Structure formats: structure tokens, C-alpha cells
Amino acid sequence: MTDQFRDRLVGVVLLLIALAWIAASIYAIPDGYSGSSYGPRAFPVWLGVLLAILSLISIVTSLRGGQQLPAAIPSDDAEAIAEPSGKDELWAAATVFGFLLLMLGGMWLFGFLASTIILVAFFLWFVLGSRSVLLTVLLSIGLGAGIWYGMSRFLGVYLPTGLWGI
């Protein structure tokens, strides 16, 4: 996918979002009580219109040949220019969002302590490929128990115990 095509696609998606946002703002936000003509709908509608205008500018710019953006970080270093493959990036995104979603579910069900220890150990061993038992045990228990103890004991912040109260 070329940069120009991607910019055009992003512009169209943002334009659709802006139109949906304007419609939702008009129909789903109730009237206010302050009596001002700048009520609860005013800002959301203005923002939707602004996003629509900016999206149109973005689409028009990409249709006219795209904006020539300067290089992000000019560098002669070959390693700095090296681009990771899309497959690697997909793996990383799946790993991060998978971990976070499992943490969310785990905290709700088993509580912070158990889910952190189990998930960190699982990710270290199976996803990141760590083959050090000591590191896996120390990092998972250290992180889970350390944060749990530190937050509750010293900072007075109590982390979830889950449905089973672990």
C-alpha cells in the first residue's frame, strides 16, 4: 500500500467518522438547561465539522500527489533505517493486546496477583521464548507480588482480588 493510498483511505475513514459523529451529536445529545445557545451539543458538533474539513483537506492533498513529508530522522545509520516486516509487527501487536486483554479478564476473574504471576510467566516462557526458569520465576513472582505488596502496603492502593477473592 502506497503512502498516498493510505492517506486517502485514512482521510475517507476520518470523514465518515466525522459525519457519524456530527449525526450522533445532533440526535443523541439532549438539550441543556442553561438557556445558552452554546449548549451541550455545540462543541461536539463544531469538532465533528472541523474533523470533516481536515479530512477533506487530507484527501485533496493525497489526490494532488501527496504531501512531501521530510524524513522523520535523517540518518546514515543502516540499522536505523532497517524496517521490521509486517508479520513481525502483527506478532508484536497481537502479543501486546493479547497480554493486556488476558490481564483484564484475569484480574476480573482471579485478581491481580494470580493473573499477573501466571500471565507474565506464560508470556516469558512461551511467547518471548525465555528458557531461564530462574528468570521466569523471579520476574513473574517479583512483579506480581512486588506491585501488589508495594501498592497496598505503602501507597494504600488496593488492586482487584477477582471474583474468587484471591
Place this chain on the structure above:
Amino acid sequence: MDAMLSALSIVGTPDVLLTAFLGSLFGLAFGSIPGLTFTMALVLILPVTFSLDPTNSIALLLGTYIGGASGGTVAAILIGVPGTPSSAATVVDGYKLTQAGRASITIATSVIVSTFGGLFSLVIMLFAVSLLAKAALAFGPAEIFALVVFGLSTICGLAERSLVRGLIGGVIGLMVMSIGQDPIDGVPRLTFGSVQLLQGVELLVAMIALFAIPQVVETLTEHRSGIKPKINATDIRVELPSLKFLFGYRWNVIRSSILGTLVGAVPGAHGPIAAFLAYSQEKRLAKNPENWGKGEMGGVIAPETANNAVTGGAMIPLLALGIPGDAAMAILLGGFLIHGIQPGPLLIAENPEIIYTIYLLFGLAYLMVLCVQLLGVRLFVQALKIPSQYLAIIIMVMCVTGAFAVRNTLFDVGAMILIGFFGYVLKKCRIPLTPIVLALVLGPTMEREFRTAMIMSGDDLSILVQSAPSLIFLTLTLLVIGTQVVGVVRNRRPKAV
């Protein structure tokens, strides 16, 4: 003079020093953990003061406040996730400096300039407390709106490579912040029946998501691809700034201190506004603005000085008039009142020793925070020696913890994941994330103050240009935007060969 000596003898006792030190440590811990704020630290420490005498209570509260205000820097510079909203502007250049192997000098510099900013505001507090308090109260909704709009013009400078993309980011941030209960009428906006969404998107949750999650994905992508990490463990060395080095940034520090103190004195304006304004101001004045955003030390010094100068500025209306400018000041006021201290003009006239005690404890807390953080620099940078893939796991767990701790609800953890996903997608679409964060910070204040001004004026828009401060800020905003647009148009024109 007697009052000052009396205050010195009170503050110099070991128990007060110890209490101030413990308060500073507690505040630092809260400030440095993304998701925890010094307002939360003050709420938690307030009941502890019930069993203490007034001097120790003030020492504990001020230590916590100042420790918390200074603590957000380390996480912002080391891992690119701001500990507090005030440190959001620091991430832009701070994390780039860490990637360049300059973490220790960046942290040490920011700690030193933070202390300078705080102590500068203390000096202003000493000499101009009554004058500034009156001037600050002249700032009504129209003036604060104009100030915030000027702050938002910073987006032009944060837009990285494309002004339109930067503005799109800013508008998306403002849109996200308009979800939830309406700030004036209290009606639900785009919540679609969700009770949890009524509270809106929590700023800290959004900040954690936008700064940390795309960063962690990038780190793991590099690990998977076998690309050498940007931060090389062998390059990490402990380096402290020399006096000559710091002196080179003297005008940046002085200007940012003045700006931070003035912004802090305005009720309703906060550290993040001062930090972004200072960043924008110094970038405009810099000899090499093109380097800003790529790891420029001035880009760390300006926001850090300003957001700490806010602490003294915020104390000005509190002490002189008994008016708290933000939530943290309201908790401090509560703490003072519980111990029979009623801030206001009478306190300054009738009990100057209490005022001097507060001033001394304020300065003392800053010096303690400076010592703790400077001694900790060696320890902080050791975190960078942890292999990047393990650091990524640690950051993910910290993100979950921080998002939960903001309001003690798993809903915020879910929101963090969702916002992080959109942040990642937007980054892939080359839309910069910093303008989104700036809009998240300033958006609610901008809307609230604009609509309050409209209600006050009976929908007469001319209220926005009736006073000198609002006129100045709006003119400056137009100038900033105009300059940027002209620059973009000039760059587009084909150059003559």
C-alpha cells in the same frame, strides 16, 4: 524578622525534617508511577495528619505535594510514559534523549531545573503574593479560555511533519474529551446509556494508553525482527550536568519559571498547560527549533521548569486570598483548615510566622526532593539495562496497574486497552499522538470556560475580546497559527532553480 527566626526554629526540628522527608518520598512514589497523581497522594495522606501537630501536618502535606509534582519526570524520560499529566510535554524530547544514551544527564538536569522553578516561584510568592493574587483573580472565564486556546496553538509546534495531521490529532483528542457528562448542564453526551462513560475518559488512562502501548508494540516488533534496541545497555553511563552546561540554558529556565508561576497563579490553570506553553514558547525562541522533538535538552528543561514553578504560583491565591486554584490546592486548604490555619489576608497580617513556616517548608521539600532524585539517578538508569522485551512486559503490567489505580475500576483498564489500540492505529496512519494528549489536557477547560463566559455574557461573543489579557492571548494564537500556515504554503511552492 522575629517571625522568620521563629519559623526557622520550628522548621529546623528533627521531627519536622523527618516528616517533610517522608512526605517527599510518598509524593515522589505517587508522582513517578503512571496512573497515580499527587492529588491522590494528598487525599491518602490527609487523614494521617489528624494525629500530627499543625507544623508536622503542613510539612507532610507540602512534602507530598512537591514530591508528587516533581516525581512524574523520571518515568517520562526513562520509559516515555509520563508519571503525571504535567510531565506529558517532557516525553517528547526526554525519551528521545534516553534513546540517545543520555538518560542520566537528562534526569539530573530536569531535577535541577525543576527545583529552580519551584524555588523561583517561592521567591515570587515571598515578594509579590498579594499583588499577583489580585492580578490572577482578574482572570475570568474569557481570559482563561483565551489562555487555553493559546496553549492549544502549541499543536502547530507538536505536529511533527504535517500541520493537517497534527490538527487532526488535536481534534480527535478534543472529541474524546467531550464524551461523558456535560461540564455545564450535566446531561450525558455520547455515552449511549453507559453509566461508566458518564465520568468521561480519564486523562491519565488516555495518557498511559497513548504513550506506552504504541511504544511497547514498537519495542517488541524490534525484538522479534532482531533489530538492535535504540537504547544500547553498553552506552548507558551516569553523567551529571556541569554548571556551564546548565548556565547555557539560563534564559530558557528563567522564562519558563516566570511563565509557570504566572500560569500557576491563575485559578483553573494547571501544570500541563504551563508545561506545554513553556515548551512551545522556548521552541519558538530556540536557535535550532528543527531539533526540537528529536531529543533537544531545551525541550525537557522548559516544561519541567514551568510545571514546577506552577506549585508556587498555585500557592499564591491560596495563601493570599484563601482560594484554591485546583484540586490539590483544595486538599491542601482542607488540611490547613483542619489544623486551625485559615489562609487569607488575615493570616499574613496576624500570623506571619505561620506563613514563613509554610514558605520554609516549601523550599525545604524542594531541596529534599532534589537530593533524593539526584542520589537516585544512578539507580534509575539501571532500569535501562533490563533487556527491552522484559522491560516491555514490566511496562505493560505497570500500565494495567496504573489504569486501574486511577479510579479503582476495571472499566479504565478496558478503556486503556481500547485507546491504546486506536493510538497504535493512528500512529501507523502517521497521525502524531502528542497533539491528542495536549487536546485531552486542555479540552475540558477550554469548553467549560467558553460556555461559562457565554452564559455570563448572554451569548455575546465580544466578551472574548473585551479584556487586555484575552485579546493578547487570542492575537498570539492567530500569530502562531498564521506563521505555521505561511510556512507550510511556502514549503509547498516549487523552489526556483
